[in-house]
């Protein structure tokens with residue numbers, strides 16, 4: 001660790017210590033439908049949930065309100081991620097984030113629309129000056145929606161520290177009534193004597209008795225949930241403590257998680273028999289702040305063959321706790337075995353995997369643990385295959401170089417496919433083509449000559465044209481592509497008009513101007529380009545009523 005890192009960690013700890021002690025400052029709720037259907041630190045696909053979700057009962061356009069006085073600090077519109085999102089800066093030194101919204105309040109929307117039309121863009125990410133858009137506590141700033149990577153209408157809400165932008169568990173800032181204790185479904189025990197990727201040896205899947213015979217070096221995992229009220233949503237459990245003979249040896253709290261460590265979830269949890277299991281032990285590298293107490297990285301070592309008491313305490317944010325106690329013993333004292341593996345990718349150093357057809361460079365500390373895995377080339381499928389059981393997200397991108405026999409035109413249209421992700425080349429020469437990849441996965445090259453497909457959903461294409469009246473301000477189109485959409489522009493009678501692309505839903509919403517300027521020949525034009533540069537132009541005639 002260099003001096004800068006040391007300083008950063010010290011500073012972060014100091015900020016959070018400061019914040020937590022002053023978290024009594026209560027904010028007002030950002031939405032009236034206070035039903036929290038996802039809490040902070042929940043285990044999601046390849047990330048920790050870094051905010052809280054408010055249910056909007058499968059509907060859109062609920063008013064979203066500022067939790068305190070402040071000013072709009074950032075507005076972002078993107079087809080993926082948080083979709084349409086608004087960031088507010090508060091005098092307390094905190095930022096609040098309101099994501100997946102459908103639209104903004106009139107005052108904010110008019111500025112956004114003006115900016116989009118002036119710059120002829122649909123996507124934006126703008127930082128605003130302190131006095132540009134001031135907002136009051138409880139002022140409506142947006143209307144809830146389902147934009148970006150969102151599986152249904154809801155409001156995703158975050159609180160972040162102003163200086164570090166690190167998300168903080170928002171539940172401490174709201175007056176929430178909760179007297180319901182967490183529920184533990186399963187406790188699991190892992191043998192950690194001799195393996196780098198352990199699987200549980202004993203669990204409540206196979207029934208646990210009061211007195212347990214365990215290996216001399218073991219660790220604990222669990223699955224469970226916490227409800228705010230008896231019929232509430234099963235959210236994640238905030239705090240876990242482990243005591244061996246009344247001495248605390250482990251504690252974590254889901255208090256804050258940085259964005260560059262969110263892939264840590266792939267090491268912290270695993271799916272077993274369709275249950276998400278959370279592991280109370282750390283891999284080789286780990287985000288230090290995640291754990292308050294971490295003796296032996298969570299490995300519980302029994303140095304004698306006597307009986308011991310193991311106590312696990314699980315608590316929610318409001319200190320409703322549940323305790324599980326076991327009497328444990330081991331038959332023999334610990335013996336450390338050396339790890340046997342053929343091909344290890346080490347997490348503390350950079351790794352270069354060389355093959356006649358490809359080369360992959362993985363920077364040091366991109367992984368949190370060593371992996372017993374490799375890449376092989378499948379000649380028949382022309383695929384680079386990752387031998388590990390699942391894809392692994394990297395903290396820092398890897399560089400993948402592949403030998404090619406493409407001509408110039410093919411090179412320009414080449415795309416790397418990795419699971420459901422598509423990458424454009426970073427660069428290429430006559431022999432190799434280079435990509436920056438964010439995960440260790442199977443890879444293959446594709447020459448994409450297929451332009452995107454556009455299909456109108458608001459009207460029948462075979463008919464003469466779209467019959468529109470003033471009550472039909474939006475037109476919907478289905479957009480399909482074999483790789484990924486890069487850009488979309490839409491025009492009404494040759495004038496730029498705003499559209500929003502629901503990237504994961506492959507849906508384009510064209511927002512027609514408020515005052516439709518009718519001429520004899522009205523038409524709407526869609527120009528859409530994929531990441532390989534294939535473009536589709538479509539023109540539809542419009543009949544105004």
Ligand SMILES: [Zn+2]
Nearest residue numbers: 038052053156
């Ligand atoms: Zn969310």
